[in-house]
Amino acid sequence: MGKLFDIALVFEYMPAIFSRVSVTLLIVSVSVVGGTLLGFLLAAVRLYRMPLLNGAAVFYISFVRGTPVIIQMFIVYYALPILLSQVDININRWNKLYFVLISYALNNAAFMAEIIRSAIASVPVGQTEAAHSVGLSGFQALRRIVLPQAFCTAFPAFGTRVVGALQDTSLAFTLGILDMLGQAQAIGVRTYHVLEGYVAVALFFIAASLLLEKGFAWAGKKLLPNAG
Amino acid sequence: MTFDASYILVSLKVALRYLHVTLLLSVIPLLAGIALGTPIAVCRKFRMRFTSQAAGVLIPTLRGIPLVLYVLILNFLILKPLDMLAQHYAWADRLRMMNSIHIGIVAMSAYATVTISETMRSALNSVPDGQYEACFSVGLTRGQALRRIVMPQALAFAVPVLCNNFIGLIKGSSIVYVIAILDVLNGAMSSAQINYRFLEAYIAAALIYWVLCISVERASWLLERRLRRHRAELTTRG
Numbered sequence: 001m002g003k004l005f006d007i008a009l010v011f012e013y014m015p016a017i018f019s020r021v022s023v024t025l026l027i028v029s030v031s032v033v034g035g036t037l038l039g040f041l042l043a044a045v046r047l048y049r050m051p052l053l054n055g056a057a058v059f060y061i062s063f064v065r066g067t068p069v070i071i072q073m074f075i076v077y078y079a080l081p082i083l084l085s086q087v088d089i090n091i092n093r094w095n096k097l098y099f100v101l102i103s104y105a106l107n108n109a110a111f112m113a114e115i116i117r118s119a120i121a122s123v124p125v126g127q128t129e130a131a132h133s134v135g136l137s138g139f140q141a142l143r144r145i146v147l148p149q150a151f152c153t154a155f156p157a158f159g160t161r162v163v164g165a166l167q168d169t170s171l172a173f174t175l176g177i178l179d180m181l182g183q184a185q186a187i188g189v190r191t192y193h194v195l196e197g198y199v200a201v202a203l204f205f206i207a208a209s210l211l212l213e214k215g216f217a218w219a220g221k222k223l224l225p226n227a228g
Numbered sequence: 229m230t231f232d233a234s235y236i237l238v239s240l241k242v243a244l245r246y247l248h249v250t251l252l253l254s255v256i257p258l259l260a261g262i263a264l265g266t267p268i269a270v271c272r273k274f275r276m277r278f279t280s281q282a283a284g285v286l287i288p289t290l291r292g293i294p295l296v297l298y299v300l301i302l303n304f305l306i307l308k309p310l311d312m313l314a315q316h317y318a319w320a321d322r323l324r325m326m327n328s329i330h331i332g333i334v335a336m337s338a339y340a341t342v343t344i345s346e347t348m349r350s351a352l353n354s355v356p357d358g359q360y361e362a363c364f365s366v367g368l369t370r371g372q373a374l375r376r377i378v379m380p381q382a383l384a385f386a387v388p389v390l391c392n393n394f395i396g397l398i399k400g401s402s403i404v405y406v407i408a409i410l411d412v413l414n415g416a417m418s419s420a421q422i423n424y425r426f427l428e429a430y431i432a433a434a435l436i437y438w439v440l441c442i443s444v445e446r447a448s449w450l451l452e453r454r455l456r457r458h459r460a461e462l463t464t465r466g
Contacts, residue, residue, distance in 0.1 A: 004308055066395075066441035067434040068402035071413065075434065078427035082231055170294035174406065181296070195304050202293045202301065209292030 009196040023179040027169045035108025042113035064110035076103035119154035159216030235425040239416045239432035246415035253401035261340030269348035290342045302335040303407045332404040351386035384455040391448030
């Protein structure tokens with residue numbers, strides 16, 4: 001066993017590790033897009049207080065927010081085949097990546113639902129009433145009056161959540177996904193130099209988080225009125 | 229493989245035996261984070277020389293690193309040098325005075341310090357500058373102003389966020405399973421190693437984390453209400 005840490009190796013491993021960046025980005029984008037779409041559904045269920053469904057949504061959101069994403073991932077991994085085998089669908093040969101994508105989308109849905117719900121709830125009822133009084137229909141009032149205002153409230157929280165989702169993807173390797181961290185460990189097993197790989201991955205996460213944060217701050221300034 | 233709910237109870241019993249480990253791994257980092265993060269936030273608030281610049285660069289950088297990397301990197305950084313020393317001096321086996329739990333606590337604390345220093349910074353920024361000016365005008369020193377006027381107000385702002393951080397730490401503590409610490413998650417898993425009921429074991433672990441997080445959320449709500457009571461008085465009178 002040679003040196004504890006060799007900075008040259010960080011750069012030597014970088015190409016191999018960063019070649020897996022697509023996996024990480026795929027998980028982030030699918031989970032954010034899927035999560036946002038599902039989040040809208042959940043938020044609608046909660047805002048319109050649909051009977052039964054509302055209770056289920058509260059239960060679901062509380063569960064997802066109250067348990068570690070790593071456990072959710074494994075629950076999806078073990079439970080989904082059992083559930084689907086009830087309706088005679090066999091997914092035992094599925095790529096593990098699909099399970100990761102599904103569980104991260106389901107995870108993000110709960111967070112997005114809360115962001116969307118609280119943003120829409122923060123728009124005063126008077127706004128909807130005013131819209132109705134000038135003859136807008138329910139949907140028009142939502143689309144033209146409420147959602148644009150809700151968007152301004154939701155945007156910063158959305159940005160924070162996307163950065164959070166990016167960091168959460170670092171756990172996908174525990175299911176055996178060969179993402180950047182998985183690659184770093186594979187290199188570590190082969191060469192006995194695991195720290196250098198970790199540092200390379202850390203550098204990626206630092207750069208990506210800073211970039212996303214700055215990007216969202218910039219977009220917020222451009223998009224939102226009265227935000228300085 | 230079918231699903232059998234009775235195995236959840238079996239795993240639950242085993243996992244609960246390791247509840248204290250999960251609590252240790254989240255409470256100590258929370259306290260360490262507050263103890264170390266607050267001075268960092270104060271340094272940045274008052275723009276103290278060197279420290280504030282260093283923190284201004286380090287904190288946003290370190291915030292980008294996921295918790296699992298803190299755990300993996302610190303585990304390596306703490307264990308490997310000890311290992312090398314042990315080899316060099318031909319100590320028997322590898323050094324075992326460093327328990328994995330301690331490494332987990334150190335890693336979680338490092339992560340918590342970074343997160344909580346940001347919480348405290350935004351809490352300090354939530355107090356208007358006029359409060360300091362008012363303090364100085366009646367002759368309070370900066371330390372007095374901070375301790376007697378600003379901190380109590382900042383704390384009311386910080387408590388809900390700190391509770392959120394705490395929930396994040398409780399959930400995050402499950403990650404230490406990558407360095408083989410027997411916490412709630414690994415405890416539940418250890419029961420599944422015997423009966424192969426992995427799904428039930430994960431559900432059992434999830435239930436424990438869920439109850440913990442809901443309790444903290446509830447406590448946060450009560451605490452917040454208590455801290456807000458003076459503020460409510462002010463607005464009704466004002």
